[in-house]
Amino acid sequence: MSIDPEAKMIKNDEGRIEKWVLRRAFDDEEHPYLPKHILYRQKEQFSDGVGYSWIDGLKAHTARHVTDKMMSNASFVFPHNTPTTKEAYYYRMIFERFFPQNSARLTVPGGASVACSTAKAVEWDTAWKYNLDPSGRADLGVHLSAYDAETPLSNKPSKVIDGIPRMMAFPGVAIQS
Incomplete structure (x- = not known):
């Protein structure tokens, strides 16, 4: 709950879609949890x-x-x-x-x-x-x-x-x- 609310906002100009901060948390290059096309698909x-x-x-x-x-x-x-x-x-x-x-x-x-x-x-x-x-x-x-x-x-x-x-x-x- 201590996450800055700004980090949760959609920012199209920065390529940030909904739930970006959560998606980013699961974006691990060495041990990917999900394929990127799944992780970053639109909600x-x-x-x-x-x-x-x-x-x-x-x-x-x-x-x-x-x-x-x-x-x-x-x-x-x-x-x-x-x-x-x-x-x-x-x-x-x-x-x-x-x-x-x-x-x-x-x-x-x-x-x-x-x-x-x-x-x-x-x-x-x-x-x-x-x-x-x-x-x-x-x-x-x-x-x-x-x-x-x-x-x-x-x-x-x-x-x-x-x-x-x-x-x-x-x-x-x-x-x-």
Whole structure:
């Protein structure tokens, strides 16, 4: 706990990424704990641990199943915590199918969220107000490989299963619409 907080800060101009001081502590040239490409890879949001193509696949799937007309009527269909994206609308349809009671609906917090944070957390950083990607990967300056055309989005090639690109197959599990 006696580490200078400045040593924990991201400093792009110095090539220091998140958790740099911890990474540096494990960077031993003679007896490496981890390969450097693992030790210094960018930190991912929890939801992106499955790979960017999985998240992109979910967004594409929801875009096919939620029309612009549905979105224009979202406030009438879902007056409480109205979904603001097609992805959120799709998840809400699933939730409402299994939990149609108002009491269930009221247990789910709503509002702006970044990377599974609360609406209150969005108030802490004004930049988040303009970047409400729920996965958090659009956190500008952090998740650069998600948007860099030169960087592969995943280290695993996606497989085409049932005509849909997927990172992995789960026998007996499918997204139903």
